[in-house]
Amino acid sequence: MSCEVKEKERAGIINPIFTCQPAGAQFASIGIKECIGIVHGGQGCVMFVRLLFSQHFKESFELASSSVHEDGAVFGAVHRVEEAVDVLLMRYPHVKVIPIITTCSTEVIGDDVDGAVIKLNEGLLQEKYPGREVHLIPIHTPSFKGSQVTGYDVAVKDIVSYFAKKSEPNGKLNLITGWVNPGDVTALKHLLAEIQVDATVLFEIESFDSPLMPDGSSVSHGNTTIEDLIGTANALGTIALNRYEGGKAAQYLQNEFDIPTIIGPTPIGIRNTDTFLQNVKKLTGKAIPESLVRERGIAIDALTDLTHMFFAEKKVAIYGNPDLVIGLAEFCLDLEMKPMLLLLGDDNKTYPDDPRIKELQKNVDYGMEIITNADLWELENRIKNGGLELDLILGHSKGRFISIEYNIPMVRVGFPTYDRAGLYRHPIVGYAGATWLAEEMANTLFTDMEYKKNKEWILNVW
Ligand code: SF4
Structure with missing residues (x-):
């Protein structure tokens, strides 16, 4: 018995796990202050x-959308970018950063978005908006390759490389969070504050858990500023938490500006949070304070109450963004669970070379499958026709129908999780995230035990 990594054998996708590259670029763009992305393609x-x-x-x-129509598909639609930039600048006087995100249609048409940006910089911006600070950044995200994950990675790299500019060292740590929730950002900032590290958290979406204020304002925006992005070239180090969501930008900063860089691990679970803090210590020289040792102890105490008694041998399927899936699988193994099936939803050929996957292959002593280019049918078919028995599913809301249909409890994690309240507020990273995730899994299993009358009496004497 071992851990097998293979690509889905079927052609085509049934119930995709991911959406397309432009979605990832849009997610990156919402993390920047005074920024509105224009997606160059159809409105959809x-x-x-x-x-x-x-x-x-x-x-x-x-x-925003450049809203390409039939005539654009035939004759080219680059003029729509020029019009869209003008309309956006007129309508939103505060906007300074405009990523121009291409799509499948406009890449196939062959619209010269880079040329349009040069034309706009030399023409419209100087003639109609002289003195206004505007940054137009072309981002190429054709959706016929990669996925939302690669789209995020490409956009983060393109935006960082556009702004990063060498000057005086700023003594700060760059933190590229990857595709996380506001609650994760809060948890990461808390860890860095405890360790007294001054960090630039990039593509920072903490305020997407935004208050509804008495004046009625309720539009969310990112918090990463132009100054933050420029300063990335002057940091004392970079940590990218996720290999596939921000790893490219971290690598760029290292190659271009000699910024010491550490990529991963995603700090899910105790082990990976320990490594994250050690990495922060390595780059900044700051000691890990007693307060975090105590926080770690509280988390371990919470997990110990659950692990052997309730989690041991529980069979789990996990799907979603690759760094998330791998981090969750590592955490489940630490909790004595058995991740049986990991689904990675795009055709990235390098997944088998990922050292974390190689580590799983070396250490797992039961039949675990890792499927790349996967869809949700890979999960459903194994349950329906392949005899896969599961105690728990971990994944985003798009898989909810499998949980409902086959009566398998599910913990929503990843993106999107629209069918449960407030999940974006709860971190899954750090010690607090490990505790929340383990308790969420335990409580989901307890509810299932009661619903199915499966040894629910244990809970009377626990
Ligand atoms: S697949 Fe193409 S048309 Fe569909 S949303 Fe993505 S970029 Fe737009």
Whole structure:
């Protein structure tokens, strides 16, 4: 018995795990202050993505479309970018950063977005908006390759490389969080504050858990500023938490500006949070304070109450963004659970070379499958026709129908999680995240025990 990594054998996708590259670029763009992205394509490329974000965060925010129509598909639609930039600048006087995000259609048409940006910089911006600070950043995200994950990675790298500028060292640590929730950002900031590290948290969406204020303002926006992005070239180090969501930008800063860089691990679970803090210590020289040792102890105490008694041998399937899936699998193994099936939803050929996957292959002593280019049918088919028995599913809301249909308890984690209240507020990273995640899994299993009358009496004497 071992851990097998293989690509889905079927052609085509049934019930995809991911959406397309422009979605990832849009997620990166909402993390920047005074920024509205223009998606160059049909309106649906924004409308459905924005809906997904809004469903997940239960918030409102701004994204624009160049709204390409039939004539553009035939004759080219680059003029729509020029018009969209002008309209956006007129309508939103505060906007300074405009990522121009391409889509499948406009990449196939062959619209020269880079050329349009040069033309706008030399023409419209100087003639109509002289003196106004405007940054137009072309981001190429054709949706016929990669996924939302690669789209995020490409956008983060393109935006960082556009702004990063060498000057005096600023003594700060760059933290590229990857695709996380507001609650994760709060938890990460807390860890860094405890360790007294001055950090630039990049593509920072903490305020997407935004208050409804007496003046009625309720539009969410990112918090990463132009100054933050410029300063990335002057940091004392970079940590990218996720290999596939921000790893490219971290690598760029290292290659271009000699910024010491550590990529991963995603701080899910005790082990990975320990490594994250050790990495912060390595780059900043700051000691890990007693307060975090205590926080770690509280988390370990909580997990010890659950692990052997309730989690041991529980079979789990996990799907979603690759760094998240791998981090969750590592955490489940530490909790004595058995991740049986990991689904990675795009055709990235390098997954088998990921050292964390190689580590799983070396150490797992039962039949675990890791499927790349996967869809949700890979999960459903194994349950329905392949005899896969599961105690728990970990994944985003798009898999809820499998949980409901086959009566398998599910913990919502990842993106999007629109069918449960407030999940974006709860961290899954750090010691607090490990505790919350383990208790959420335990409580979900307890509810299932009661619902199915499966040894629920144990809970009377626990
Ligand atoms: S697949 Fe193409 S058309 Fe559909 S949302 Fe993505 S970029 Fe737009």
